[in-house]
Amino acid sequence: MKTLKLRKVAIDTYKENVAYLHRNCPLYRSEGFQALNKIEITNGIDTTPVIAVLNIVDDEKIIATDELGLSEQTFSQFKGVENCTVHVNHATPPSSLRLVHKKIAGNRLGKNDFLNICEDIVNNRYSKIEITAFLVGCAEGGLERDEILYLTEAMVETGKILDWGEPMVVDKHCIGGIPGNRTTMLIVPIVAAHGMLMPKTSSRAITSPSGTADTMEVLAKVNLKQEDLGTIVQLQRGFIAWGGTANLAPVDDILISVERPLALDSKGQMIASILSKKIAAGATHLLIDIPVGPTAKVQTQHDALKLRKLFEYIGDQTNLELEVIITDGRQPIGNGIGPTLEARDVLQVLHNEPNAPVDLKEKSLQMAGRILEFDPDVRGGQGYYLARDLLESGRALKKMEDIIMLQGKHHTSFKTAQFQYQVLAPESGYVNSINNLQIAHIARMAGAPMDKNAGIDLHIKLNDKVNVNDALYTINAEFNADFQFAKTSAQKNSGYTIGGKQ
């Protein structure tokens, strides 16, 4: 066991622990350390080591020869201050890695196996390549449905679990990939106005033009403390906040940091990811929306059905009351795409304005209706009508205003973006298809979600009749460079195909 002085290196290595050692450090050659080796670091008192991947440094300004550097995330896990003495050793592979080898060899793993793996992952004992090995072993039908169940449970158990102290806590989740699909911001006020508990945490956009948290942020603060959320939910029965800071199913975040760049098709992993987060967030009743369409995440009815069965199975085994609806994912929902434009759509529906987007309103009512029917007092089939009544009577709007006030209202002037460009129909005919991916891409190029006002405003939807030079949509941008990129991209491929009546 050899000692060095601890130093924090101000490099953000995200979900991977990295340590830095100078090439002329006496330990480097004598210990046979090599770049990308895994080492374990202890403070000599605490018995649990921090594990990190080694990078070798040739610049004493970054790290001196008697120092060991830790990246920001790694430093924060280590019980020690700068300049304290640290002990460094070769790390032994995490003991659960043999289970990963078993999985790769095609064996079935049990409940405890998944728990061991998740415990090692959550304690940062896995490097990125070890996590990849686990994910690839689980990908493409590598998990049987019981294994998906075990993985879900293991991800829940290796994190915090929220308890709202009530027998019924409802939630919803959409499989995603549909721009503009801001049903959550209508469902929460409708359901909470009925008195059901819906503490909704949402995500920010990562690859999409806006996440629910980004859009809600146009209207209110979304970065709230757990204790404030508890107060809001007591008073209003619901909120719409960003879920990023709670330590719920933390293994999921680590797995996703590797899975996303790989674009792995791992159904089992996706189901475990969604359900573990919901269970950890304290949900007892969950509605899942699977949109199907050629440019949606799920492309065929057959795939959607298979997915539904798996969700139902895991739901039943974990005592989560779970319903799945399969919806039309052939085009964006609503007109606005990008935070401010989507918030505008939501307010139009809540205010029952005549020009409010009908598809957003109808989909939200259908989904809210299904959630309302979780209430034993609501008669089967009556949820939709109840939801419509809650919306059209203005009670949902009132509830939303109260929630916004408690979360912290943002005063938004829905002003026009700095730069605007209309994309025109190149010919007359009917809109035969709208490509969700291309529309999302153009909206992101225009600056969404970073620039709240940036995005796309759709004027024409699927199956609409258009004349040549009718405006299909307007691109909104705040900066000229972004504006030009988005314009060029739309000119190359508008995302719309126009043809005969279908």
Added chain:
Amino acid sequence: MKTLKLRKVAIDTYKENVAYLHRNCPLYRSEGFQALNKIEITNGIDTTPVIAVLNIVDDEKIIATDELGLSEQTFSQFKGVENCTVHVNHATPPSSLRLVHKKIAGNRLGKNDFLNICEDIVNNRYSKIEITAFLVGCAEGGLERDEILYLTEAMVETGKILDWGEPMVVDKHCIGGIPGNRTTMLIVPIVAAHGMLMPKTSSRAITSPSGTADTMEVLAKVNLKQEDLGTIVQLQRGFIAWGGTANLAPVDDILISVERPLALDSKGQMIASILSKKIAAGATHLLIDIPVGPTAKVQTQHDALKLRKLFEYIGDQTNLELEVIITDGRQPIGNGIGPTLEARDVLQVLHNEPNAPVDLKEKSLQMAGRILEFDPDVRGGQGYYLARDLLESGRALKKMEDIIMLQGKHHTSFKTAQFQYQVLAPESGYVNSINNLQIAHIARMAGAPMDKNAGIDLHIKLNDKVNVNDALYTINAEFNADFQFAKTSAQKNSGYTIGGKQ
């Protein structure tokens, strides 16, 4: 496309490309970059981008807000100088990644598929996690034998191929895992003394107490330029050099940098790795040694046979004349373990000293005999006797001395190591087993291969009779700390089991 100023960051990230961006760099948020994203960097003239994984920096001493940093390896691939203007963009995944997804899904890949993947890997378009995905997809019987062939060919074709200008170039390879097994240093002088061409490149130890290159380095320089190797081989028909710098099957080195820490059991990958290196090194005739034993890499005769068939199949398809021998891998070969001690064994055999280790001599003669029989003029079955004659007549020694002289003789005084400790037999009986792994571990703890004189000297071998307190072996170390570690480890587990006659 946005521009930044290029800076070299003196961090060694080994086989992974890493780029550094300051968190306050205007590009960071506006482009939606995130730590661990892959970006592509161009100089605006050259069309081929360099791909790197992004780390985010919070310290302007490491990287300023208008700069893009590249790690040492990445910088060396980039056509540009410090402070030049670079263009940065999100990297699209390498096009061959869809083939990796196909492989993971259980599909068979063709020759061109493996070539596409290897081309992307050799051009650093794969991140570590993408390489892991490929390896895991190929692991545990994931490759059929034709796929192993395609992968071998693709790894050869994506690197340099040496041509020695002769119809017969012989080589040997041992599957490894047996400490002390320095047959190469006897086979090369014997075979070269017969006049056959044997340009032998060897590896340094990575996890073992010594590689052939480490042991040869005790006697001569091993880090030689390709042109010098050409001269030596013309004059002496053979050499024993370090193979690390030639650009032979470079994909293999990249794959191994990921495979090793994962400890993946990937037979197909191992075969492709060995054969691609040999074919690229210009070998036409190859002898492969598969030692079998409970603590060897291959543990059963059955596994060894399966491996032999695969080697033979790929050899035949690639016009490599290939022979496989299955040998006794139940214990170390020779007495010395560690560079200097092994070099001493080799010299004892070459000098025909009476106390030379018999097992090392016999195994080397057997293997050299098989290689000599590749010569059409050598009668079948006579190779062993020819090899023995070449050794015992002193011609092999003369050849070795000539080779050492040309490579650059190192004047070694075979002096005793600073610290020595004898491990004694705890009881009387017969040696029932010797654990290769534990013996290798203790030798490494003692300082091998970094300290040339460190290691283990075996006095008693398998099936030998011992009395209580007889010395089983002596630990040699140059530094007290290493010495204590090795001693403690040997006291805990000597690696020897002693029992009744078997």
